[in-house]
Amino acid sequence: MYVAVKGGEAAIANAHRLLADRRRGDASVPALTLEQIAGQLALAVDRAMAEGSLYDPELAAMAVRQARGDLIEAIFLIRAYRTTLPRFGNAVPVDTGRMRIERRVSATYKDLPGGQLLGPTFDYTHRLIDPSMTGDVPVEPPLRRARTDAGCPRVTDILGQDGLIEPDQPDDREPGDLTREPLEFPAGRDLRLQALARGDEGFLLALGYSTQRGFARTHPFVGEIRIGLVDVEVEMPEVGFPVTIGRVRLTECQMVAQFKGSAKEPPQFTRGYGLVFGQSERKAMAMSLVDRALRADEFGEERNAPAQDEEFVLAHSDNVQATGFVEHLKLPHYVDFQAELDLVRRMRRAQATQAAASDESASGDDREAAE
């Protein structure tokens, strides 16, 4: 006896209860603290902030914990919270030239004003699993250099002094915001950079990689990568000057790419730009490669690779959108499937009838031939 299925509500409640238990893990083991996550899984927190496009390490640590370490889920939690926050204005563009630098490397100059500074990098570590990771072996305190007030000019500014690189185009218009206005194509570079900055690291990595392998090759050099804290300032009309409201850690990558020049433009280097919340060189570098590839039209380059295709890149770079739509396939589709089932059955019947008819006529032919 078939009874119509009921009980979705109870099933959902029970599933959530089980999830809460699994999230907590073994109850005899102390729960993770937010300080532990923000302090010891800092790069996970950074990624959640970058792609969640909300700078709040404590909130991101909560999201990582709630998401059981699933970073796309954590990003989703942050996004769904961010969207409800009021907007009270735009900050003054941050000045990465005045960054308090923790890491700064250039691949184009051996030495340069401000120097090369490796900082906290995995580069040159040998990827051997460290047995001391099973416990809590004390680590040596880091060394600190003496603080200097000497500036640390950006490599692109150095190149710019000789006019060897395209100048930055200042733009006083209010930048677009794809979370407040629907994205339409072609999009301006401001919107493209916003989309890339919140785009999925893996997707951008693959696209950036594809440009290196020949799908829109741009002959890139890392002009400079810098990581550190910058002040965020807002104009206060009441006082008449910008006021610092906080600090954020940023990773900036300026990719320097070749350009042969055109009838109007002399040969010069061009820019690809990457800027990401927190410490994420991989993302910033991939972003700068894709940004440069997307500027193909500006330099009269042929557009034939995926990384140059604005609509393709921007429509698919958001992992919260992508994961939602891919995973919605697990929702019930039985009404549509029923319609397809019916169609396939009908088409199979039609084919079987046809085959039977042609068999009959074929055997008739055989007889004729035998006679």
Place this chain on the structure above:
Amino acid sequence: MSALPTYNFAYLDEQTKRMIRRAILKAIAIPGYQVPFASREMPMPYGWGTGGVQVTAAIIGPHDILKVIDQGADDTTNAVSIRAFFEKTAKVAVTTRTREATIIQTRHRMPETPLAEAQTIVFQVPIPEPLRYLEPRETETRVMHALEEYGLMHVKLYEDIARHGHIATTYAYPVKVEGRYVMDPSPIPKFDNPKMHRSPALQLFGAGREKRIYALPPYTDVVSLDFEDHPFAVQHFEQPCALCSAKGVYLDEVVTDDRGGRIFVCSDTDHCEERRAAGFTGPQDGSGKADSPNGPAASEGDAS
């Protein structure tokens, strides 16, 4: 955290609701035209009804009575989840009765009970662009709509007929609205397409991930695309609902055992329950014996 997050009536802030309402008004003014809107990130995943939820959140008031269905049923998990969302954030009354509801949010079906004036049905739409699978670029399809250039769609339908002898689209079957825009009716079975035609209810469509809203005002002409010699026809089920004997309704196939046994029951659970409450019973034929080897299978007829 200094303060725990609090949320507005029906989750969205009033500014956002106003923005969505403007998009809805524009959509109603140009039936079948896809209006871009600044879709928000909702607390449920994209692809799970965020467009429909935003439209509902923008139009719902404290005195509305909400019904949410998925696959025609009120108690599928996602319908339960969305209904619970509005019960929690808007504290509105909810119902499973089609007649009682002032707003019906749906995924993949239209109720069997005809809708009435003053009712609004909100469809969840995954891909609002009917031309998307013929031309993936938004930049191109927008121009095609603007120029009313729908030849590609007719070629696709014609190729179906040339290859299969009939149009091989069974759901999300494209329609033409008021003789102008070709529109995706959302992935409802084509069985439901005729219900859209001149419906007295307001029909709204929300696509959150794709950031589009479109609409059919009451009594709008909605014609499924076809050819004179291959007229549009809906699915027709050869047997009635196994539980309530309803005919001329859309049925779900339920597999009852692992030996090919299956029965067909109403996809619209409210319709089925109401009929059973009124004393209708069905054959409950769980054996599947009477079926042909290929199943009882709907046949395409002009039974609409």
